[in-house]
Amino acid sequence: MSASLFIDVTWAGRPVRIEHAWVGVDDAAAPLLVFLHEGLGSVSLWRDFPARLCTALGWRGLVFSRPGYGQSTPRAADEAWGVDFMHRQAEELLPALLAALGVTGRYSLFGHSDGGSIALLHAARFPDRVAQAVVLAPHILVEDCSITSIRQAREQYLQGPLRSGLAKHHADPDSAFFGWNDIWLAPAFARWNITTSLPYIRCPVLAIQGVDDVYGTMAQIDGIAAALPGTRLLKLPACGHSPHRDQPAAVIAACQGFLAGTPLSEETTR
Secondary structure: OOOOEEEEEEEOOEEEEEEEEEEEOOOOOOOEEEEEOOOOOOOHHHOOHHHHHHHHHOOEEEEEOOOOOOOOOOOOOOOOOOOOHHHHHHHHHHHHHHHHOOOOOOEEEEEEOHHHHHHHHHHHHOOOOEEEEEEEOOOOEOOHHHHHHHHHHHHHHHHOOHHHHHOOOOOOHHHHHHHHHHHHOOHHHHHOEOHHHHHHOOOOEEEEEEOOOOOOOOHHHHHHHHHOOOOEEEEEOOOOOOHHHHOHHHHHHHHHHHHOOOOOOHHHHO
16 A cells, blocks of 8 residues: 545535555556545555556556544534435445545445445445446445444454554544544334435446355345346355455456456356
């Protein structure tokens, strides 16, 4: 990962500083892949995967930390995210960041977990801008297993090593953790569901899920395929919530086939 850069963006009525990095080929004419991180992610938590993927594709990539994460402007101590927080990231923040960076034309999206949901919402809201979308362990609705695992994460943060681990990647780990954890555990969030937005997506979608994901079942990506019949599904055995970490070679190979417009092999789709 190249050194992080920073840009100021006006969002939610105030200026926020966004940490970002460019990876892959140094060619403004190359296809662009925008990476959207998970609920506790950041630029640094992607590690070298975006660079590896973009190098394999011959593309350029944009990696950034959403407000509240990484080295971007932290969430204020009294700021509670609403049930629509992913919609706002997709429909307000990402367009503002792309405009500030001078990104024009079409681009593709690569989103993980909450970032996968944001990718789907952005593709639905801006169908003319998004060329393709790859989503890993996305959420389209709230499952009981998700809530159980998120409660366990809270215990690990308060009593275990999770906070010290996150402190290596976030300027304010409490901002990152509680912004995500509090809203996911809020009673109102149990009704969160984005299935009605999916039919507005016009770009091809590749949805990837690990068989051993404790944050979601195959209902998530099967639900995407039900709404978007052309969706390509990749269900990975011996894989948890982070396919790009657990099985990076399989994810890169699938993305190469999908983003190049060629069919996935029988071996990678079984």
